Amino acid sequence: MKKLVLITLLVFASFLFVTNYSQAASDKPIKIVFTHFEPPSGVGGSTAVEFCKELEGRTGGRVKAEPALAASLGPTAEQFDLVATGVADIGGFIPAYTPGRFPLLSLMMELPHKVNTTVPLSKAYNELIAKGYFDKEVEPAKLLWVSSVPPIQLMFAKDKITRISEVKGKKVRTSGEFWLAVAPKLGMVPVSMTISDIYSALEKGTVDGTFLPFSTMDVYKIREVVKYVMEFNLTYNSFACAMNKSVYEKLPQDIKGVIDDLVKKYREIEAAKHDDWDQRGKKNFLAMSGRETYPVSDADWVEISKIFKPLAEEWVSKREAKGLPAKKLVEDMKSTFKKYGVTVLW
Amino acid sequence: MVSLFSHFAKMVRMASKILMAISQGLLAILMFLSIADVIGRYLFNRPIFGTLEMSEVLLVSIVFFGSAYTLYLDKQITMELLYNRLSPSAKKTVNIITRLMAFSIFSLMVWKVTEKAFYFKETNRLIPSLLWPIYPFMLFVSFGLILISLELLIQIVYLFKDPKQVISEGGN
Numbered sequence: 001m002k003k004l005v006l007i008t009l010l011v012f013a014s015f016l017f018v019t020n021y022s023q024a025a026s027d028k029p030i031k032i033v034f035t036h037f038e039p040p041s042g043v044g045g046s047t048a049v050e051f052c053k054e055l056e057g058r059t060g061g062r063v064k065a066e067p068a069l070a071a072s073l074g075p076t077a078e079q080f081d082l083v084a085t086g087v088a089d090i091g092g093f094i095p096a097y098t099p100g101r102f103p104l105l106s107l108m109m110e111l112p113h114k115v116n117t118t119v120p121l122s123k124a125y126n127e128l129i130a131k132g133y134f135d136k137e138v139e140p141a142k143l144l145w146v147s148s149v150p151p152i153q154l155m156f157a158k159d160k161i162t163r164i165s166e167v168k169g170k171k172v173r174t175s176g177e178f179w180l181a182v183a184p185k186l187g188m189v190p191v192s193m194t195i196s197d198i199y200s201a202l203e204k205g206t207v208d209g210t211f212l213p214f215s216t217m218d219v220y221k222i223r224e225v226v227k228y229v230m231e232f233n234l235t236y237n238s239f240a241c242a243m244n245k246s247v248y249e250k251l252p253q254d255i256k257g258v259i260d261d262l263v264k265k266y267r268e269i270e271a272a273k274h275d276d277w278d279q280r281g282k283k284n285f286l287a288m289s290g291r292e293t294y295p296v297s298d299a300d301w302v303e304i305s306k307i308f309k310p311l312a313e314e315w316v317s318k319r320e321a322k323g324l325p326a327k328k329l330v331e332d333m334k335s336t337f338k339k340y341g342v343t344v345l346w
Numbered sequence: 347m348v349s350l351f352s353h354f355a356k357m358v359r360m361a362s363k364i365l366m367a368i369s370q371g372l373l374a375i376l377m378f379l380s381i382a383d384v385i386g387r388y389l390f391n392r393p394i395f396g397t398l399e400m401s402e403v404l405l406v407s408i409v410f411f412g413s414a415y416t417l418y419l420d421k422q423i424t425m426e427l428l429y430n431r432l433s434p435s436a437k438k439t440v441n442i443i444t445r446l447m448a449f450s451i452f453s454l455m456v457w458k459v460t461e462k463a464f465y466f467k468e469t470n471r472l473i474p475s476l477l478w479p480i481y482p483f484m485l486f487v488s489f490g491l492i493l494i495s496l497e498l499l500i501q502i503v504y505l506f507k508d509p510k511q512v513i514s515e516g517g518n
Contacts, residue, residue, distance in 0.1 A: 192474030
């Protein structure tokens, strides 16, 4: 009899322990880490902070979302890998920093466009990513959104270069495989580096100039080391945001719903921020003494724009040869961009 | 058994010496490349494409190819403020502990760097600008790290068996 009581008590105690333990486990918030290469003052960094704050608020604290900014978890060029390998759960990255890694995504994001505001271009990009063109190449992650950076300008530290023929022999920082091919055709020697290295490269003279948008002037203090800006006003290279697929799939249904809602909201917010940061960056740059901006001359523009089409065609053929649906994507890009009023230059 | 181990140690040290010679060759290439780039850039307005990226790759190879032999010669930077005041037996204990710790760290590095090299191969990661695959250079680093780990292992064994063999006679 004593034995029976003892066994019953033990079973009851184990039951209590297990239920308490599972209760405790279910009460423990789900931790989501959002990595980004940008500091909190940047477009992507501030978006990550706001996204995390709202995710925590809307899940009533069931999710503990932590932003890990300024490439604190790993190098700028490896932000996507941090998400893919599960070091972080969500991450902001620039696909152009890893040439060869995203053949279709780079085709969409590196070809240049003329736009006055980046919001419609971002909308077009997001419509295209929803069609699943890039799902395979971003595995084991899923793309949440893409936002186009503001128009890229050609900036110089010391030399006032007003004609494109004057860039011959200059070392210019570019990013992305497409611009690596464009730069030598303009006579420049391209040098690749991530955004975080540009300030010191310009300051020390490792490079003479760089392609960057005005939005970087304040965040990365580029206005301190750049004096002259030739306004190219070309839009290429974008921010992308991805989430580890298995982390997303393991989340409870309602939390997935919250994340899906936030993705729709923050892809718009991030796109709009690029424009705001850009306008402020240009204003603050011109407020400094000895700073100048000037447009590319019409004659130069004719020469520059001739380069894009054959290069874009070469890119499409290379990808088609690898069995990728590059032609289909490009056709879809053209019709989607037209719908959003984006001028295609290729 | 002892002679087998000393034969193994000799082979590892020979490989380290060869790698050090390669490292010196790479250092000379890096030097000439930098000079040629500066002359081309400032005298002829024709800088060399890919100098910065090549320098980064070369620098990493120079460091990891030369480290195992440097360790054998005992020419690495050491902090000896407290160590020099220790008795010979305490010094031996410290040497064993530090080498064991270093061996654990370098072995972990071999594992992680090799793993990452294959990950980069799988994901087709290229060196920006040059568009060369990154993974062979990471495997060079791995190889350098393997030799460092083996040299540490050899030194640990010799610290127990034959302390005279721990470092080269020309060492500190």
